[in-house]
Amino acid sequence: MKKWFRELYMNIMLKVVVGKRYNRGKGEDEEEETRSYGEVISEWFHYLGQFLVAIALPFLDWLDLGGYKKIMKRVARELDYIVGKWLEEHRRKSSFDNVKEENDFMDVLIQVVEDDDDVAVTPFQTLIAGGSDTTTVMLTWTLSLLLNNPYALRKAQEELDTQVGQDRQVNESDIKNLCYLHAIVKETLRLYPATFLNATKVCTKDCTIAGYHVPKGTWLIVNTWKLHRDPNIWQDPCEFRPERFLSPNQRGVDVIGMDFEMIPFGARRRRCPGIGLACQTLHMVLATLLHNFVISTPNGEPVDMSAIAGLTNAKATPPEVLISPCLHATIDA
């Protein structure tokens, strides 16, 4: 499932940012000997999440233990080359075709920054990295939690049957009516936020927080995991209980960074700019999957919920899912 979710999100992100599909890299390249961009991006992701000894012990940097630095430089060069080619292609197209029907992110950026290549290329990496791994990880945890909680899974499927029925596919306008599905997504974002430690911030002036003096220049890293499992805020904090978001106490708690007891996307000005896209796609993908398939674990065993250290909070083992179409799954979208 991890592979499917990843390909789906890479497709969404590449389509939005540069108008390409992820798993159609080869053949789209003019030079056949070039590796497909899917392969290069996969490798880039792999090394992006690596923890290097030299990060903790900078004086060992020159040794390049494991040869990671050398490989990372090679992959970065390959990626720069590919993104550079896309940039050229977009510029060529926009000079021929001033009134394109559908603009992707790069088209828009070119119109704004014109000749500045660095500005046009840099957001590519931020958006692809920020948008695909996080959402893939979230879907993987949601599915795993549902497999371990058959009651919640059944309730979500019953809600889909009531709100959407069995004669058609889910569409975007159904999502607002799926309250239990929303509660499931919120509860997953609480228990397994895509990043446990939010991006590092630096204090721009001296301040006092909870009675502690914090001098200007201090690095601040918010521990979302701890906040989201604080027993002073959440009852039975480690339990998966979507119903808590339907109760009068927590019904109003949102994830967009206004309610500080739960900030899976960060808060205030530096919060995640992809909240809208992430929430829309998470609900839509999950609803479509649960509406179309009966899911269970192959041997009836509970799914292992351990995580691994990395750029995002990824599940240590890929979830294995027995998946079979529901009777109504053949209906066209």
Ligand code: HEM
């Ligand atoms: C469930 C999915 C996602 C989660 C949980 C998530 C979470 C986060 C978090 C916690 C941050 C750091 C915020 C902070 O430091 O305060 C962040 C930053 C960011 N996210 Fe997301 N994100 C998700 C999806 C997306 C998507 C779909 C996109 C792209 C469309 C995206 C693009 C970004 C970017 C560009 C930043 C950096 C913003 C900056 O440095 O100012 N994210 N995200």
